[in-house]
Ligand SMILES: Nc1ncnc2c1ncn2[C@@H]1O[C@H](COP(=O)(O)OP(=O)(O)OP(=O)(O)O)[C@@H](O)[C@H]1O
């Protein structure tokens with residue numbers, strides 16, 4: 339099996355000495371291209387910590403995160419930033435969008451920064467997510483569901499290898515939540531983009547390939563679909 | 565630039581306030597500079613026109629031209645020449661024959677064939693003791709060729725035979741008389757051979773005499789009563805305004821940055837480079853600066869058109885240009901605090917909000 343992202347015995351400890359908390363126990367995990375995995379578990383169990391280590395937003399205390407075989411810890415901060423820009427997409431619970439750019443401009447900014455012009459692809463993504471009417475709207479004019487769909491489009495725009503989504507549906511009602519995750523799944527599958535999603539909502543597990551349970555920093559496979 | 569522009573556009577009111585503040589302070593700086601330079605200029609322009617290198621005055625005068633007297637025996641007449649020019653200075657009041665309002669002036673008693681003779685705009689140089697050349701501004705243009713005037717309540721009338729412009733000293737228009745007339749006005753007789761100073765075109769011409777002291781024209785100007793005090797007052801005010809600009813921009817940009825911390829967090833999480841964010845903030849403040857300072861410059865130009873000619877307001881291109889560059893530099897400097905803050909933002913904070 340080919341893997342895009344691999345965790346090798348990673349741990350994370352916050353604080354020192356007696357006050358130290360081990361948020362993540364030694365964990366191994368491999369994610370294949372286009373694979374959609376879910377992390378679930380009680381609050382404080384270490385899901386966000388895991389996600390951010392995979393997402394090159396913080397480094398593990400020990401062990402290694404390998405992206406295409408490259409140890410992220412061996413990269414400079416600047417290179418990690420570049421990895422996040424080019425290889426990763428992020429969908430957060432809220433505030434994924436730049437408030438003073440309208441929907442179209444969110445993509446134009448990426449084009450400007452990467453010196454490309456993929457306007458057609460942005461239009462295609464927006465259309466497939468049912469957002470063609472909202473192109474000129476500022477984020478504050480959109481509903482929560484529309485905003486999350488724009489965030490999905492934004493996260494997928496640079497055809498990343500992996501999209502990280504931390505409770506992307508937390509602010510949505512159940513119907514919208516299903517729509518958003520379904521769209522995320524379909525769009526990601528269409529582009530062979532892997533997805534790591536954190537959610538508490540068990541009804542969303544059905545859209546994903548594997549479900550991992552996180553408990554006190556321990557990761558275990560809960561279910562495999564298909 | 566793209567980010568900067570859109571952010572400015574999205575919060576027009578807030579950034580508008582910074583622009584207005586910048587505009588007002590910039591305008592104040594230009595206005596004060598114009599006044600300061602104008603005043604300084606009006607103090608010295610009559611002397612600057614000499615393009616002289618040295619001045620000799622009596623030692624006790626302590627470089628103050630008004631207090632200096634060189635009596636006949638102290639300096640040989642034979643040492644005077646075209647480029648070594650005698651000068652008599654006297655504060656005076658001029659009255660027209662037809663009008664008894666007093667016009668303030670400085671009398672410059674000179675040798676009309678020496679190098680410090682005024683450049684004329686009309687008429688001719690004085691040839692006799694009863695002829696004078698006056699600056700056009702004396703009596704705001706009332707004095708014409710042929711006008712008869714009294715100086716310091718003299719019984720004799722003096723005839724204006726030449727007009728000159730930009731010949732001001734100590735902010736007053738100059739009345740040029742012969743040395744004889746100067747001696748008559750100051751010492752009672754045209755036969756007295758005193759003077760206030762000797763002006764040298766070239767430093768190499770200086771003649772040393774005991775009891776006399778030679779300095780540069782600059783030193784003499786700096787010792788015009790009030791000149792240096794005035795200049796340092798203005799410099800202090802302008803300097804203070806620069807510091808105000810630094811703080812206004814610094815604090816304002818900082819507040820706006822803090823309000824945007826979560827946005828910056830998201831952008832950093834998405835891998836938008838620090839360079840991009842820094843450039844955006846710099847572009848933002850530079851844009852604000854250019855608009856605000858630009859408006860200030862524009863208002864300054866309007867002021868020149870509107871102000872009455874009598875106001876000592878002169879724009880010096882070098883000073884205005886220098887302060888413009890200085891203001892923009894200070895505006896950019898003000899955003900440094902914001903940049904430092906942005907670099908401290910942890911992209912994790914953006915994620916943390918979701919936990
Ligand atoms: N920056 C930090 N400093 C100290 N402790 C931290 C930090 N981040 C997380 N922790 C701790 O690590 C543990 C795991 O936190 P994490 O945010 O990963 O949990 P989570 O599973 O995402 O919880 P939730 O479902 O509430 O979002 C918690 O005990 C938390 O207090």
Ligand SMILES: [Mg+2]
Pocket residue numbers: 385386387918919
């Ligand atoms: Mg969390």
